[in-house]
Amino acid sequence: MEKYGRKQELHTGTETEKLSAALPFWDKLSDAEQKLVREHTIVRVFDKNSTVFSRGSECLGFIRVLSGSVRTFLTSEEGREITLYHLRAGEDDVLSASCVVSQITFDTQMEAEEKSRILIVPSIVLARLKENNIYVRCMIYELLTRRFSDVTWTFQEVLFLRIDQRIASWIVQTCEQTGSTEIAVTHDQIARDINTAREVVARMIKRFSEEGLLRAGRGKIKVTDMEMLKNLCFNCRQE
């Protein structure tokens, strides 16, 4: 079990009972199904940078990020990575249950970006619910449809947007999420997030800095002209 960076496995009756009742399909389960979910739902803690799910690891199931953040990505045969989307606290996902969904024919990987607590309804339970309960079945495909949009947006950004637009978008969106104009981040993290090389990010941050859009320090960025950044940023203009 240590293999994938799990340091702890909590399974206290009261906690999983409370958490299970918060699942999006809970009210549609029969008493027997609720019992099954309650008895098998677990909470696991993943250390920063540890693997949550990969081709080699077991098929997880339905997951909800309770705290922390998880990155989902594709890997090429040569080891190149493409970040597809992030799951943050409160978000649900079933892509790590691809063994349960025959329509999913590609392999993704997930890793904890920081120490993360994750609720898991194991795939074996999920498979049984999917088989017998149309509401669970529908919820699984509905969640996957949401991820379909996330992935297609990533696709469009990588293939259609210029690198300055992608970096500007990343900075503006991160500022909006945190409610601050200062971001603690390395060029490496941005590069991985928008699927480019560290050197490309470094060069662009330098240009933004020279143009007075931001000030860059070691491991941090302080936006000084948000309006100009938003003008560059593709998604932001549409708001």
Place this chain on the structure above:
Amino acid sequence: MEKYGRKQELHTGTETEKLSAALPFWDKLSDAEQKLVREHTIVRVFDKNSTVFSRGSECLGFIRVLSGSVRTFLTSEEGREITLYHLRAGEDDVLSASCVVSQITFDTQMEAEEKSRILIVPSIVLARLKENNIYVRCMIYELLTRRFSDVTWTFQEVLFLRIDQRIASWIVQTCEQTGSTEIAVTHDQIARDINTAREVVARMIKRFSEEGLLRAGRGKIKVTDMEMLKNLCFNCRQE
């Protein structure tokens, strides 16, 4: 109605009655719902290269390609296109009903690659069924999950594969679909299909030809060494 290249609109009672009964969710509909579908399902003929669906056109609904072939693609602001997948005779799709599915937040376009007959359950009918019938709702998301896989495979190919692998894959797969080693196709069509420039395809076909993998003539390709092509081709090796 002429705007999107529709030349004909058939709505003969017997035909749509027969076709409606072949829908994947037909058996799960109430009598009233079956009546609704039967009365509103239509068959439209689209000319080669005409628009089946785009951001500017009306939201279509559930579609089944009865004959011909439909290409689904993304377009950048500058007009660059990325082919996502093809729908061939017998295939169903609901991405042209994105107005019915709030989880789909991106805009795709569809065009007929050849003269095509398409069965359409209009979006207004589909929306009502989705609202009231969990089986239709589930079928919609299930179909979209299948497209999610198609799109992610395209994504991986464009971003991870070398151009020679992508062209080899295209040729091998097309031969397998048609059951022939000869393909009637222009460099332009291949280029659009695998999301590259015509010149790139021309150069690679020339190289393949020099290496004895195929013979290329005006508007056609004849594979002469399928095994060597398969060695290049990424998906094929896994079979």
